[in-house]
Amino acid sequence: MNERPVILLNFANQQDAHLDLLKEESSRLNDILSIAHDQGSIELYREESVNVDQLIKALNRFKERIIVFHYAGHADGNSLHFDGDTAEAVGLAELLGQLPNLKFVFLNGCSTQAQVDYLLEKGVKAVIATSVAIADDKALLFSETFYRALANRSTIDSAFQFAVGALRTHFGNSFTARIFIQGEEFDRSAAMPWGLFLNKEARAVLDWSLPTSVTQIDNIKPPVNPDYTVNSYMLDVFDEMCHYDPKLKPLAEDSFSGELDERLALALIIEHFPWPIGVQVRLLLSKESAIDELSMERLEQLLSTYVYTTQFLYYIALSQLWDEKRKSNISVRPYLMDLLHHDARTYQHFDYLKHFISIVQLLQKENKALFVEEFAEMQQAFEDKNEFYDAYLYLESLRAKIRQQTPEQLAAELPQLCADGEYFLSAILIKSAFLVNYDLLTIRDIRVISYRYQDPKFDHYIARLNAKVNDLAVSKALQARSYKDYANNASVILSRNMQDPKDFLNLSPFIIDKNAFGEGMTEDRATEQQLFTYAYREGEEFRYFSTVYSIYRVHERPKDQLTTASEQPRAARGGRDRRRRSSRNRRRNEEEPQSPLDILKELFSLFEEDLSR
Structure with a gap:
């Protein structure tokens, strides 16, 4: 296709059965996909109050270019309902089956599953449809989450699974949805809100993702x-x-x-x-x-x-x-x-x-x-x-x-x-x-100084995180700064004022200072900066990349990566400290301190839990 591929969004409300969140769905999907439109990778065409004539004209106008057909509104097993008329499912399937570049159809209305057979028989590669009546808020959340994942270059498969996970997070494990292959038996009476139905000749469409054109550069x-x-x-x-x-x-x-x-x-x-x-x-x-x-x-x-x-x-x-x-x-x-x-x-x-x-x-x-x-x-x-x-x-x-x-x-x-x-x-x-005008700081350690009848002080072993042309060290030796209040230990924080960091924002676990994980890091042995940023997840583990190399090079350098599955980093200490550790190790039933890498995993778990509720 020489011209940009088209995503066709169709929305239809009815005065006597108004869907309160339909306009919100239209607005959100437009926001999600408009950046890809502006970048030139797709053309977004949206009809907010579509009727049958407008639908047929759009299908004819963009026939060679349509890659996604989305409908949201009232529907049943035999038709899509507009305000004043209906689009019959059999005829619509014939029209959609003639679109040579169509990847999937999304029917975000009540009980559209009965239309799936018509669509697959006419050659449509994939259909997202529903088996039961769908609450307005769930329909909005499912479509929004699916298209956001798609806009972030997820495949159809992973975008669908992500949308399913989002609804389970919000509404519990009773929510079910799965992928079906044409001809596969399934219980049509089951309360399965959404399904992804695949043409048996087009299973590869699961790996399709939105195109990333670069024409807009021109x-x-x-x-x-x-x-x-x-x-x-x-x-x-x-x-x-x-x-x-x-x-x-x-x-x-x-x-x-x-x-x-x-x-x-x-x-x-x-x-x-x-x-x-x-x-x-x-x-x-x-x-x-x-x-x-x-x-x-x-x-x-x-x-x-x-x-x-x-x-x-x-x-x-x-x-x-x-x-x-x-x-x-x-x-x-x-x-x-x-x-x-x-x-x-x-x-x-x-x-x-x-x-x-x-x-x-x-x-x-x-x-x-x-x-x-x-x-x-x-x-x-x-x-x-x-x-x-x-x-x-x-x-x-x-x-x-x-x-x-x-x-x-x-x-x-x-x-x-x-x-x-x-x-x-x-x-x-x-x-x-x-x-x-902001300070990025590493706090390697905090020690409490508390004497009898005196207010406590908190010694922060702290340094500003700024690079220099010929120096990638934090400092030759971290100096303790005393404050009346305390920040967070072993953390990277953003502060408006290094002299008084009580008003701060903790950026961990997204940005971490590896040096803060070892022992003896308040001394002069940990001067080389080892700041890492979170990159991506690998199952239950989290991978970080060093910030001192190009993002195009660091993934090729295993030594400049860190995962939460890595061995706990440690720094060498003097002989007296080694004797102290040996003494401690001889103590029975002493609880081992928690690994900082395990703490990072706990923080990610807490982050997910907090933002999901």
């Missing part, structure tokens, strides 16, 4: 810049940082001329962004030939910096959402826990920025004060579809492009892709420049 272009040189757009990021922290600009000026020293300015960008972003910028600004040229390596590092930046924003927002959920019973949609269902494949597609925006929107809707106030400006810029939104569309499309094409296929356009990629990455970093 429609989004930065201003023409004939004077472009590598890293020149990054200086705009420094200018924006100076807007938030005016003290930075004098640090980048040449002491003799007073002019801006570009090398100093770029170094200050690295140092004043939080570690996960700063260390990626450090790689991008490297003078190694492979990165300092308009090459495939540079293009990958531009995208790696984008992914780590949006992942960091997402984990901040997700951490606050978790805190707010524990304080009050706010309504959390299941898709906000998508990260718990990443695998090695879907992780590569995950859209962190879109999920970040969704969380900010939810927190604002619930009238929660944002821990990072500037998130409201980012969310508004996204909704206004200005350059920040264009940058998002371009970079996500570029991610898809390099997944689909080889370096040899990209060779001719690499210079332009690198130049445009840097421009749009700078647009994302400019919007993130406010982070210069």
Whole structure:
């Protein structure tokens, strides 16, 4: 197909049998799929009050291009009900069976299962249908969860299973749904709300996922810049940082001329962004030939910096959402826990920025004060579809492009892709420049100092997590800072003020400091930074990637990965400490301390439990 494939969404209400949540379903599915439309991978066509004539015209207009047919409204085993007329199931099956590229039909109405046989006999590959009357809220939750998973590049199979799991989470194990193959016997009287029915000749459709076209890249272009040189757009990021922290600009000026020293300015960008972003910028600004040229390596590092930046924003927002959920019973949609269902494949597609925006929107809707106030400006810029939104569309499309094409296929356009990629990455970093006013901290240990008749103090072995051009160490030795209140031990936190971190946001278990897991980490032996971010799940275990390499390289480096199944990390200590441990080991019935890696698993379990209730 030369033109974009079409997803056809049809909604039909009736005045005498009004479905209260049908318009909400239309709005949510439109929101979910509109970004793929804007990116150019699909064309979304929605009819909110469809009738038979409109339905037939749309099927004829997009006949060669329709990949998904969705109907939501009243229905029965023989027809779909519109306001004033009906579409007969036998005739509709004949029309849908003539769509050469149709992947599946979703009939989100009551008791549509009887229509399945007609559809499969006419050659439709897959049908999602219902066997019983469906409550409005369940119909909305099921379709929303299914299409969100599909939009995140899940296959039909995994999107269906995820939607089933979401309803079981909300409504209990009595909810049943399964996959049936054409001709397979099943109990038609069973109270099975949804089923996925497959044509026996088209089982492979289960592995189909939404296309990831990159045509939209051609429609989004930065201003023409004939004077472009590598890293020149990054200086705009420094200018924006100076807007938030005016003290930075004098640090980048040449002491003799007073002019801006570009090398100093770029170094200050690295140092004043939080570690996960700063260390990626450090790689991008490297003078190694492979990165300092308009090459495939540079293009990958531009995208790696984008992914780590949006992942960091997402984990901040997700951490606050978790805190707010524990304080009050706010309504959390299941898709906000998508990260718990990443695998090695879907992780590569995950859209962190879109999920970040969704969380900010939810927190604002619930009238929660944002821990990072500037998130409201980012969310508004996204909704206004200005350059920040264009940058998002371009970079996500570029991610898809390099997944689909080889370096040899990209060779001719690499210079332009690198130049445009840097421009749009700078647009994302400019919007993130406010982070210069926040401290990302590692708390390795907390010790209580409490003397008789005196208020206790809490010594925090704490360090700021910022990279430098030639230094990836936290510090030569962590110094204890005493506070009247305490934060969280062995954690990575975000604070507005390092001098008084009582107002903080804990980013663990999404971001962790491996050094905090061992013994003796308050001493000078754990200076090399080992910050890891959560990547994806492997059964009951969770895999983390080191932040010091490109996201396109770290998955190839097992030593720079960490899983919760790993052996508990330990650091060497002095002889006296070894004797103390030997003495302790001789004590009988002494309880072994819990492994920090087990604690991470418990935290993920608690996160899932909290957000599911």
